[in-house]
Amino acid sequence: MTQAATVDTTLRALLADVLGLGEARAAALTDDSGLFGALPEFDSMAVATVLTEMEDRLGILIDDDEIDGEIFETYGNLLAFSLRKVTD
């Protein structure tokens, strides 16, 4: 698996765990799928949990000031941010 594919798989599994999406819904997420504000489960606590799990599972460190609302707008944005972090 390419690194991009690995990050994508890890991120989907993580969202499934935190949001209780189930495998089918997690697999069906597209770049345009809305997250924060679109999924009722995605509240501020879920945002925090996702960030900490991203650090753990992707082996990255996320700085406070790197986080803005846009990252969590869509799955595509979150994936792009994650890919940028792992290749940094």
Place this chain on the structure above:
Amino acid sequence: MPLPTPEHILRIAPDDAPRATVLFVPPLFEEANRTRRTLVLAMRALARHGLAAVLPDLPGQNESLVPLDQTDLHRWQEALAEVSATLDGPVIIASLRGGALIDHLASAAAWWRLAPIGGASLLRTLMRARVAADREAGLTSSLDSLQAEAATAPLLLAGNLLSPAMMGQLGSAAVEPVAPLRTVTLGSGANAIAGTPLWLRAEPGEDGAMAEAIAADIAAWSQTCGIS
């Protein structure tokens, strides 16, 4: 001064005299609510293995009358030691997640930990939830500004009013060595339990198969330790 009201302890026991008692130490804060249902299912399953199980309320949590901002990790460690001392027969302490940060002052015949986590990571998640909620409300806060605020006054994090002592202790809390200890993670393999990380989940769920696996693993560990 009036004596403090004793905390509730949920106890589930087999019909016959139990071989031992499993003292469950739940995850901390919201993670406890997310896992409670499955933990209690595991307690019922343990009864079928001939083991009693207790799940105490920590001071300041659940039905406790103690205000959360008047408690801290050290008080929780002492509370668990007191509960353990009242139990008849051998005690096996089973901790989940942040529960593993407060399980070492109590005396026990064996320890079992599932997916233990450091206090700093728990605290970071709680503080991030506050920052995210603040951002939604149009306020600006940061981990640094919250940390500074918390040095002198209780800080409200994701619904939990935490004292400066609690914040300080959480920030540096690590799992302490105990023996004999079995540590398991979620996943597959010899030192893992198959299941879902319910403690992460935004909405509560349950995992009956995981509860059975937890009970079976603790029962097997108790026998390995010669508790019968």
